[in-house]
Amino acid sequence: MEEIRKHKPKRVRPSPEAIELAKTANTDESAEDTEFKLAVLTSLHPDKPQEVLLDYLTAYGGSAYKASQAMSSGYDGVVKRKKTAANGYQSSIHAFATQSAEGSGSSSPAVKPLTKKGKTLHLYTPKDVENHTPCSIIHNFLPKEDADTLLKELLEEAPSFERGTFQLFEKTVQSPHTWKFYVDTMDAVKEQQSEYVYDGLYEAQVAKTTPEMLRVSSIVKETVNEEVTRRIRDFHPSGKRLKFQSPETWEPNASFVNCYDGGKENVGYHSDQLTYLGPRAIIGSLSLGVAREFRVRRIVPQEDASSADEQGQIAIHLPHNSLLVMHAEMQEEWKHSIAPAQAIDPHPLALNKRINITYRCYKDYLHPKYTPKCKCGVSCVLRCVQKRRATRGRYMWMCYANYKPGEKGCAYFVWAEFDVDGKPPWAEGYKGNANLPVVDGLEKGVEGGGRTEKGTGFKKDRSQMEQSPRSKIEQSPI
Numbered sequence: 001m002e003e004i005r006k007h008k009p010k011r012v013r014p015s016p017e018a019i020e021l022a023k024t025a026n027t028d029e030s031a032e033d034t035e036f037k038l039a040v041l042t043s044l045h046p047d048k049p050q051e052v053l054l055d056y057l058t059a060y061g062g063s064a065y066k067a068s069q070a071m072s073s074g075y076d077g078v079v080k081r082k083k084t085a086a087n088g089y090q091s092s093i094h095a096f097a098t099q100s101a102e103g104s105g106s107s108s109p110a111v112k113p114l115t116k117k118g119k120t121l122h123l124y125t126p127k128d129v130e131n132h133t134p135c136s137i138i139h140n141f142l143p144k145e146d147a148d149t150l151l152k153e154l155l156e157e158a159p160s161f162e163r164g165t166f167q168l169f170e171k172t173v174q175s176p177h178t179w180k181f182y183v184d185t186m187d188a189v190k191e192q193q194s195e196y197v198y199d200g201l202y203e204a205q206v207a208k209t210t211p212e213m214l215r216v217s218s219i220v221k222e223t224v225n226e227e228v229t230r231r232i233r234d235f236h237p238s239g240k241r242l243k244f245q246s247p248e249t250w251e252p253n254a255s256f257v258n259c260y261d262g263g264k265e266n267v268g269y270h271s272d273q274l275t276y277l278g279p280r281a282i283i284g285s286l287s288l289g290v291a292r293e294f295r296v297r298r299i300v301p302q303e304d305a306s307s308a309d310e311q312g313q314i315a316i317h318l319p320h321n322s323l324l325v326m327h328a329e330m331q332e333e334w335k336h337s338i339a340p341a342q343a344i345d346p347h348p349l350a351l352n353k354r355i356n357i358t359y360r361c362y363k364d365y366l367h368p369k370y371t372p373k374c375k376c377g378v379s380c381v382l383r384c385v386q387k388r389r390a391t392r393g394r395y396m397w398m399c400y401a402n403y404k405p406g407e408k409g410c411a412y413f414v415w416a417e418f419d420v421d422g423k424p425p426w427a428e429g430y431k432g433n434a435n436l437p438v439v440d441g442l443e444k445g446v447e448g449g450g451r452t453e454k455g456t457g458f459k460k461d462r463s464q465m466e467q468s469p470r471s472k473i474e475q476s477p478i
């Protein structure tokens with residue numbers, strides 16, 4: 001969601017035909033986020049509710065262009081909304097065989113595709129969730145009173161949350177839920193307001209982490225680190241960290257808090273932005289209030305479009321007081337969303353609201369003063385190639401506007417270098433570019449799950465670094 005939600009509009013976009021944009025929205029990887037496609041469809045079909053647009057989009061395999069054509073022609077034979085309650089049904093998944101992940105070359109648990117095009121498989125138990133997605137879930141995470149206290153505190157905060165807005169041609173489109181960003185100290189708040197850049201702009205909606213959030217943060221930290229150790233041991237190939245996964249203790253120091261007021265509010269499919277989290281990021285996501293569906297789907301390489309069509313999505317049910325851990329496999333290889341719900345069960349304290357805290361670990365060495373700036377003079381965003389098979393899994397720094405259709409950026413793009421621990425060249429302890437040919441056998445995984453505290457001092461400013469031959473400006477691969 002961060003792709004488009006975290007700022008107020010500033011620029012006036014050029015106005016090519018919206019329908020042309022709808023066409024490219026399906027072919028350009030950078031524009032593939034559902035939220036963007038929904039915005040395109042909203043501008044073309046302002047009379048249609050978001051959930052109807054979403055249904056069309058799903059029914060037409062994510063093609064905004066085809067969905068728009070179908071709506072214009074009045075053909076709705078394909079799109080049928082189920083009139084069932086929000087929480088769906090229990091699917092028996094034990095009938096599906098689980099293969100060993102060992103040797104599969106994949107960093108996610110290797111399972112046979114569980115879902116078919118247009119179908120949603122609903123998962124409820126922690127075992128099912130961890131076996132079939134890169135997530136783990138802990139129900140009844142906090143003592144009941146603590147969860148309620150935190151929820152009450154955040155319900156008081158929620159009226160100050162805002163919608164992300166952005167400009168699409170002549171229209172201002174709003175994100176379909178509200179949110180606010182929190183960091184743990186007042187100094188960090190000031191830094192966010194004056195140094196950290198999100199899509200070319202400083203963050204306006206930032207506040208200091210509330211006392212209850214901070215207290216819960218240390219409990220989340222402990223559990224997430226235990227879960228990560230268990231995940232590596234039980235699910236990763238050879239029980240090793242993934243390449244680029246940090247060996248350091250996960251230390252939450254920032255969080256996006258989201259509020260979904262009523263079943264219509266949602267967030268479209270997206271991967272979280274890695275710019276300040278680094279590769280193979282881990283996120284601890286605490287749900288409070290109304291239970292909603294968290295949907296995930298695996299990103300399939302472009303060339304395998306037909307098999308992508310064969311895959312559906314998985315819905316993980318997030319009740320009040322549940323902690324979902326998004327593991328290192330998640331952001332690069334999967335997308336996630338909160339689906340609109342046709343019906344919700346009101347919560348005694350939150351009524352129709354769901355509050356969600358996504359605890360995150362901002363890395364000191366990814367402060368924007370160290371990361372590359374594009375030719376516009378703005379800090380770049382960090383992206384991972386997700387769809388193009390030839391470069392899939394490689395990271396790049398790029399002008400924030402490059403992947404925003406309609407934005408005129410400077411087209412700056414440079415491959416990002418990280419060592420096996422996910423550290424960039426300017427960080428202390430950098431071990432060398434993990435993308436270069438490997439001779440010491442570290443290629444498939446990284447030895448040991450040791451989670452040591454390490455200093456995060458810096459070798460030198462990025463401005464002092466020499467550009468290596470591999471980081472010269474190349475044509476953007478997406």
Ligand SMILES: O=C(O)CCC(=O)C(=O)O
Nearest residue numbers: 001256258272338356358
């Ligand atoms: O509300 C949720 O559970 C997910 C929120 C989310 O994806 C995000 O903040 O990036």
Ligand SMILES: [Fe+2]
Nearest residue numbers: 001271272336
């Ligand atoms: Fe997210």
